[in-house]
Amino acid sequence: MRGQKATRNGTDGIKLVRISPYDSRTVHGFEKRNSKSGKERTGKIRYKGMIVAAAAIMTLIFACFGAVYFLMGDGTGNRQEISETLKGKLSERKVQGPVEVPKEEVVVLADEQHTPRVAIDPGHGGWDGGSVRGDILEKSINLQLALLLKEKVQALGLEAVLLREDDDTHLSLEERVQLAQEAKADIYVSIHQNAYDSKDVDSVSGIETWYYGDIQGSRRLAQLIHKGTVEKTGARDRELRNTDELYVIREAAVPACLIETGFLSNEEECMALASPEYQEKVAAGIAQGIDYYFNPKTMYLTFDDGPSEENTAAVLDILKAHDIKATFFLVGENVAKHPEMAQRIVEEGHTVGIHCYRHDYKQIYASVDAYLEDFQKAYDIILETTGVEVQLFRFPGGSINNHNKDVYEEIIARMTENGYIYFDWNASLEDAVSHSDPEQLVKNGVESTRGRKKVVMLCHDIVYNTTQCLEDLLDSLPEYKMEPLTPDVKPIQF
Ligand SMILES: [Zn+2]
Incomplete structure (x- = not known):
């Protein structure tokens, strides 16, 4: 249990069974x-x-x-x-309505000058055993997990600082935070076990992870550790939650989280938590989260077919709030309709590429010349509107599709000769080909990444449901750092 929690009204925590963020969102008022x-x-x-x-x-x-x-x-x-x-x-919960602007998250990257240092805090210790079940003490499980985690963190090439190395030592909450600060830790991970004190104790099990929202990066760290541990253990995913009531994560001054890896009050889970095999999984899950925190995978969000007035604006607002740069493959005709939106895309630092002038497969792919003519028209209007000399492009329908079988090889050759670079994609929201609701779009996006290290994600900023799913999509992909495409990125091509 969380020793550091200021007990209010005698409760130790909020025992709320986790509800998936989508459970309550089956009603869409539109x-x-x-x-x-x-x-x-x-x-x-x-x-x-x-x-x-x-x-x-x-x-x-x-x-x-x-x-x-x-x-x-x-x-x-x-x-x-x-x-x-x-x-x-x-x-x-993000209910339908104006876009909620979240706090900017900071991605701390490992670099060569500085090896990131992880403070590992096994909760309780000394006279404070934490939760107890028979002869199983929470402080001991916390320490065993912390020792395993230390090895794994070091195996990742990171530094680990264990705040207590044995079960006899008792540290106050202030001492813990101070030790981590003196050690110049970059992140702080506190390990605890939960307990549920009611008659039906065996009905409650699973993992809870807590963070303090005002410290940048804490939410992302908590998400990654929570996700990793749930994945590796198969334990019940209870909840990820913001709190200002836990001293160590509130005062740590660096990104911090506290994970309750299970319930000692639950007989089955308690036995698992005391076993080396399960402890191995828990530690591996936490380590995986820490690894992604410092070494995120890369995602290039790409938006085709815009700009449109409202939907592109909504996408830009969300990207801005998250300090994310993306890539927009524009349709010339839409640039002519909404020049101010094309300008805003450029002003806000996103990459602009060419999709086409007129999104008409038959016309564009009628011949090589037809394609080049349409492309030139798009190039001219984007240059005229935004001042950008575009180098990147995306074929309508992708580089090889049902409409361009006879001409694509020559088009690619001609375009490449002229110094243009095309990007296909290796993951997609499927937002242009289906009527899916926002939660399905998030699911499509997340599943289609297949855990790849480098993902070019196809999205459409003219689709309303895409604007509605974008916050949740970003929230579902904490292991990725979002980057804009540049000519230096090795293209993903079919
Ligand atoms: Zn398109």
């Missing part, structure tokens, strides 16, 4: 109207009235969660706490 352009579609939304109904349904859903939570609470909860918890849940 309908779609499609304007066709080739095979790709633009979603336009009518809110009127529907949002009121959606809000009413959301309220009902949360009222139900409230009742369930109250019934299965830890026996010490009161109504005040419950409503606060639900308020917290509501504000965390």
Whole structure:
């Protein structure tokens, strides 16, 4: 249990069964109207009235969660706490509405001058055993996991500082933070075990990870460690949560998180946590999170078919809030319609590439000359509008498609001769070919990365649902650092 938690009303924590971020979002207060352009579609939304109904349904859903939570609470909860918890849940959830601007996350990268140092804090120790089950003490499990983690962190080429090396040592919370600071740790990872004190103890198990949201990078660190540990152990994914009540992660002054790797109150989970095999998995999961924290994979977000007025603006707002640069393969005709949006893309530091002038497969791929003529037109209007001499491009439909079989080889040869570089993609939201809702788009995006180290993600900034899924997509991919394409990036080509 979290020794550092200031116990309020006698509770040790909020025992809320984790709810997937999407569970409550099955209601979308809009309908779609499609304007066709080739095979790709633009979603336009009518809110009127529907949002009121959606809000009413959301309220009902949360009222139900409230009742369930109250019934299965830890026996010490009161109504005040419950409503606060639900308020917290509501504000965390991204419901339809204006884009919520999250805190900027910092990606700390390993470099050659400085080897990142990880402070590993095994919770409790000395007279403070933490949670107990029979002769199994939380402080000992925490230490065993910490020792394993130290080895794994060192094997990654990182430095590890263990805040206590034996079970007899007791450290105050202030001493822990001070030790980490003196050691010049770059991140702080606290390891704890949970306990549930109610009659039905065996019904509760799984992993919870806590962070303090005001320290930049903490959320990402917590996400990665949580994700890694859930993946490696197969344990129940309870929740990832922001709190200001845990001293060590609040005061650490560096990105920090506290993971409760399981419940000693649950018989099965307690036995697992005490076994070397399971401990190995837990430590491997935490180590994987730490590895991705310092050595993220790379993703190039690419947006085709724009600019459009509202949807491109929404995409740009989200990218700006996250300090992410992406790549936009523009359609010349749309640049002519929304020149200010093309200019905004450039002003905000994104890479601009050419998709085509007119998104009409038959016309573009009628012949090599037809393609080159369309491309030149797009080049000219982008240069005229933004001042950018574009070097990167993406074929409508990708470099090899059903429309260009007879001409693509020669087009590629001619374009390459002229110094242009084309990018296909190796992951996709499938947002232009389906009517999928935002949660399905996120799923498509995440699954199609297949864990690759370098991903070029195909998205469409003219699709409304893409703007609605982008926050969740970014939140689902903490192991990736987002970069804009440049001529120096080795292209992904079919
Ligand atoms: Zn396209």
